[in-house]
Amino acid sequence: MIVPDLGLSLSDEVRSALTGGRPLVALESTIISHGLPQPDNLRIAREIEQTVRDHGAVPATIGMVGGVIRVGLDDADLTRLATQPDVAKLSVRDLAVAAASGATGATTVASTSAIAAAAGIAVFATGGLGGVHRYAAQTFDESADLVTLARTPIAVVCAGVKSILDVAATLERLETLGVAVAGYRTKRFPGFFITDSGYELDWQLDSPEQVALALSAQQRQGVQRAALVVANPLPVSEQLDPELHDRVLAEGLSIVERDRVVGKQVTPVLLSHFHSATSGASLAVNVRIILRNAALAAQIAVARAA
Ligand code: PSU
Ligand code: MN
Numbered sequence: 001m002i003v004p005d006l007g008l009s010l011s012d013e014v015r016s017a018l019t020g021g022r023p024l025v026a027l028e029s030t031i032i033s034h035g036l037p038q039p040d041n042l043r044i045a046r047e048i049e050q051t052v053r054d055h056g057a058v059p060a061t062i063g064m065v066g067g068v069i070r071v072g073l074d075d076a077d078l079t080r081l082a083t084q085p086d087v088a089k090l091s092v093r094d095l096a097v098a099a100a101s102g103a104t105g106a107t108t109v110a111s112t113s114a115i116a117a118a119a120g121i122a123v124f125a126t127g128g129l130g131g132v133h134r135y136a137a138q139t140f141d142e143s144a145d146l147v148t149l150a151r152t153p154i155a156v157v158c159a160g161v162k163s164i165l166d167v168a169a170t171l172e173r174l175e176t177l178g179v180a181v182a183g184y185r186t187k188r189f190p191g192f193f194i195t196d197s198g199y200e201l202d203w204q205l206d207s208p209e210q211v212a213l214a215l216s217a218q219q220r221q222g223v224q225r226a227a228l229v230v231a232n233p234l235p236v237s238e239q240l241d242p243e244l245h246d247r248v249l250a251e252g253l254s255i256v257e258r259d260r261v262v263g264k265q266v267t268p269v270l271l272s273h274f275h276s277a278t279s280g281a282s283l284a285v286n287v288r289i290i291l292r293n294a295a296l297a298a299q300i301a302v303a304r305a306a
Helices: 012-019 030-035 040-054 077-084 092-100 107-120 144-150 167-176 208-221 240-256 264-275 281-305
Strands: 006-009 024-027 058-065 067-069 089-091 105-107 122-123 155-158 180-184 188-192 196-200 203-205 228-231
Touching: 006 012, 006 107, 012 024, 012 058, 024 107, 024 281, 030 040, 030 077, 030 089, 030 105, 030 240, 030 264, 040 058, 040 077, 040 281, 058 077, 058 092, 058 107, 067 092, 067 107, 089 092, 092 107, 092 144, 105 107, 107 122, 107 144, 107 155, 122 281, 144 167, 155 281, 167 188, 167 196, 180 188, 180 208, 203 208, 208 228, 208 281, 240 264, 240 281, 264 281
Parallel strands: 006 067, 024 058, 024 122, 089 105, 122 155, 155 228, 180 203, 180 228
Antiparallel strands: 058 067, 058 105, 188 196
């Protein structure tokens, strides 16, 4: 049996940016393998990285290839994760067993943030967080993203959580878990495809510099060793038509119930229903969200490095 590299394998570019104190943005790979449909996913993954570069930071897409955790995937690895049929979805608890199995897998918000923080990366961009699922009171289905963010000091730029989840319960759990949540230039918590989830936040931050200041304060205070969620809503003019959104969501939820979808399949099944049932409209919105978050995350990383 060949024993692979059991630690974190940093790309040369990521390693030199870290040692040089240059701005870095961590990116997850589950959105590529499980969250976005083929064949668009690979092109989008490359666009996300390019957006980070265009805004002055180094992208570090994270995933596992052949049992090795890679921080800074090269294009061949990115292609593997985007196109291989048997890519595992790896949360934090999966990482060690997957390494011992020589697995190839994509990392979720939970595992990406944990790996990024361990590598010394302070800013992470994604689309939406996992959270508390509807009917969690019966199913106990709450994403490991939440407990992981509770113990991982990193800034996560996202567009809130999708309305496939129980948004109110997710916000309550983030509060309980001590995860900071600030709206970017708003106090309305975004609803991913839609600008406003209907829930109000306590705090807003208005510039990349102010987010960087909050990160410095967190570090200097040494009190809250948890994530700072920067909730970055789409402009109203770019959101998914709310009526279309509500209809497709209701359909997706009934498919999950009808087919008794459980566990880590729930999120991908709902997302792929959205993309097919809106004939691509939700995909276009999804891409806009991720690219906007990548841009903001890069600006935060640049402000922090200054
Ligand atoms: N939410 C989305 N798109 C996604 C995911 C969540 O809008 O692709 C992915 C992220 O990687 C997230 C994971 O961390 O799903 C959560 O899955 P689960 O609910 O099984 O923890
Ligand atoms: Mn789950």
